Amino acid sequence: MRIHRLLAWLTTSAMCALLAWPDASQALPSYARQTGEACIACHVSFPELTPYGRLFKLSGYTLGTTKLFPLAAMATGSVSHVGSTQGNNAAYPRQNDGVIEGGSLFVAGKLGDHFGLFSQWTYNALNQNPGSTAFSGHTVADNNDWRLTDHIARANLDLIYGLSFNNNPTVQDAWNSTPAFGYPFQTTHLNSAWSIAPPTTLIEGGLAQQVAGLSAYGLLNKSWYFELGGYRVAKGGSSFLKNGVTLSNRLSGTNPYWRFAYSHDWRVNSLELGTFGLDARVNIDPTDAGSPSDHFRDTGVDAQYQYLSDPHIFTTQASLIHEHTDWDASHLGVDRQNPSSSLNSFRLKGSYWYQRTYGLTLSYFSETGSADNVYYPVTGSPNTNGYAAELNYMIKPYWRLGLQYTGYLKYQGASSNYDGNGRNARNNNVTYLYTWIAF
Numbered sequence: 001m002r003i004h005r006l007l008a009w010l011t012t013s014a015m016c017a018l019l020a021w022p023d024a025s026q027a028l029p030s031y032a033r034q035t036g037e038a039c040i041a042c043h044v045s046f047p048e049l050t051p052y053g054r055l056f057k058l059s060g061y062t063l064g065t066t067k068l069f070p071l072a073a074m075a076t077g078s079v080s081h082v083g084s085t086q087g088n089n090a091a092y093p094r095q096n097d098g099v100i101e102g103g104s105l106f107v108a109g110k111l112g113d114h115f116g117l118f119s120q121w122t123y124n125a126l127n128q129n130p131g132s133t134a135f136s137g138h139t140v141a142d143n144n145d146w147r148l149t150d151h152i153a154r155a156n157l158d159l160i161y162g163l164s165f166n167n168n169p170t171v172q173d174a175w176n177s178t179p180a181f182g183y184p185f186q187t188t189h190l191n192s193a194w195s196i197a198p199p200t201t202l203i204e205g206g207l208a209q210q211v212a213g214l215s216a217y218g219l220l221n222k223s224w225y226f227e228l229g230g231y232r233v234a235k236g237g238s239s240f241l242k243n244g245v246t247l248s249n250r251l252s253g254t255n256p257y258w259r260f261a262y263s264h265d266w267r268v269n270s271l272e273l274g275t276f277g278l279d280a281r282v283n284i285d286p287t288d289a290g291s292p293s294d295h296f297r298d299t300g301v302d303a304q305y306q307y308l309s310d311p312h313i314f315t316t317q318a319s320l321i322h323e324h325t326d327w328d329a330s331h332l333g334v335d336r337q338n339p340s341s342s343l344n345s346f347r348l349k350g351s352y353w354y355q356r357t358y359g360l361t362l363s364y365f366s367e368t369g370s371a372d373n374v375y376y377p378v379t380g381s382p383n384t385n386g387y388a389a390e391l392n393y394m395i396k397p398y399w400r401l402g403l404q405y406t407g408y409l410k411y412q413g414a415s416s417n418y419d420g421n422g423r424n425a426r427n428n429n430v431t432y433l434y435t436w437i438a439f
Contacts, residue, residue: 030072030109031056035064039397040356044315046400046438047181048351050308051265054174058160058219060149061109061116070109076101078434080188082196084427092194093133100125101189101434104142114162117146126189133193140244141209143171143180161218164227167234167241168208169257172215174225175272177302177317178259179204183349183363184388184404188432196428198384198411199367201323201345202249203278203298207231209245212238215257227259231280233289247286252293255280261302270306275299284328292328299323313353321345336374343369343382359392378420379413386410386425398439404432 032039035056039046042053049057056063077100085092102125110116120142127138149162164172171180191197200206215229233251234242261274277299285291300321307314323343327336349363366385373380386408393401411425412418418425 030067030070030106031061031064034061034067034070034109037064044306044308044313044351044353045356045359045392045394047185048176048315049174050306051270054263055160055222057118057174058149058162058217058225059116059151060114060147060162061118062113062147062149064110066110066112070107070111072106072108072438073103074106074436074438075103076186076434076436078188078432080190080433081431082194082427083429084423086423086427090133092190093128093135094126094190094193099189102126102137114150115146115148117144119144119146124189126193128193135193138244141167141241143168143208144241145172147172158221159218161216164213164215164217164229166213166215167211168205169203169211169213169231169278170259170276171208172217172227173259173276175261175263175274175302175304175317177272177274177304177319178276178300179319179321180208182317182319182347183361184390184406186402186434186436187404187406188430188434191430196430198365199343199369199382201298201321201343202280202282202296203276203300203321203323204345206249207251207280210234210242210247210249211251212241213257217259222265223263225259225261225263225274227257229257230254231257231278250283250286250289252281252283252289268307268309270304270308272302272304274303275301284330292330294328294331295326297324311355313356314351316348316350318348319346333374337372338370341370341372343367356397357394359390359394361388361390361392363388376413379418381413383413384408384411399435399437401435402433404434406430406432 042050042056044050079098081096082092102123104120104122107119122142123137123139125137126135129136144167146165147162152159166172168180170178176182211231212234213229213231215227217227219225231251232254257278259276261272263272280296281293282296283289283291283293298321300319302319304317326340332339346366349361351359351361353359364387367382369382371380376382388404388406390402390404395401407429408425411428416424
């Protein structure tokens with residue numbers, strides 16, 4: 001499919017949605033309906049939060065008026081193109097095809113003065129059937145964050161505190177410099193089908209929708225944030241948090257999580273500096289709770305700056321995560337060379353928005369780690385780095401059109417012939433044209 005056909009498909013889809021779209025006063029997402037605020041009060045561009053959006057989240061989604069049905073939904077359509085199939089088109093299904101990726105239903109809002117939630121349930125229309133290149137629709141639990149909160153406000157003390165019950169470490173975080181809601185905010189669903197998967201640390205989605213976590217947190221004087229919690233495998237009464245998801249990483253016992261940050265807002269500026277981490281033991285066999293475990297220790301530092309003015313907005317986020325892993329002895333000589341290893345994940349992103357309508361984002365990513373000639377038999381290295389550039393146009397505050405390009409400078413240890421079969425890092429470059437809409 002040529003580029004003009006791709007654009008025509010997305011334009012036609014967008015126009016159909018616009019003609020069928022109800023009046024804007026009836027189409028705002030559930031949080032906007034609850035607070036009476038426009039989308040831009042909480043978001044630079046979804047899901048990146050403003051200071052008010054962070055306050056809303058940490059207040060347990062309870063600001064505003066309780067609504068009988070706190071529901072919202074979203075859907076995504078896209079076209080994806082990989083740099084090179086090297087003649088093996090079967091390995092890249094739906095290449096250049098216009099697809100409906102799927103959509104989500106949200107139960108999201110205030111249920112009481114001290115209780116609110118963000119509960120996302122997603123239909124993935126590009127769920128790849130095992131052992132084939134065919135796809136089928138599949139509904140799964142997605143990000144969930146349920147909160148119980150209270151607020152102490154005195155002359156010299158302002159404390160928001162509460163509990164978060166969630167299913168993805170860092171999904172409860174209020175800044176967009178930690179993994180769950182960090183950049184890229186959206187990528188093609190076909191990356192997994194195309195086996196384009198750079199190495200990542202465990203906390204970067206390795207436990208998403210597989211765990212149940214409970215943490216206590218507080219925000220003191222709108223500056224000092226602290227959180228301590230623990231995660232276990234989602235089972236029994238919490239098994240709904242992994243509904244439809246096959247366990248790939250089963251936690252053994254209770255695993256501690258922590259987060260500390262300093263935030264300062266002044267005039268149109270906002271700055272955050274923080275640290276976070278997870279200490280996790282993961283069973284080597286996700287189907288066997290009694291199997292031996294590997295020990296992961298993830299420690300991260302992060303920073304965020306926002307300049308929120310009109311008509312110009314600039315935001316940037318950065319994070320560095322160091323992971324040290326002790327492998328169970330059963331791995332040695334089978335899929336690991338050494339009894340322990342390290343992996344470092346670095347992310348840097350900057351965005352510029354004009355009139356909250358036209359956006360440009362540039363980002364850089366890097367993964368570096370220990371040499372391992374067993375796990376990476378060709379290059380002996382996990383080292384991967386690259387960049388992404390994205391253009392956005394907000395058709396409406398709840399409707400985005402995006403063009404994203406992801407380029408690889410190095411992939412799994414090499415720029416060229418990283419797999420021993422002549423495939424180069426740049427062959428994995430992906431162009432992603434998408435439209436996203438919420439109501």
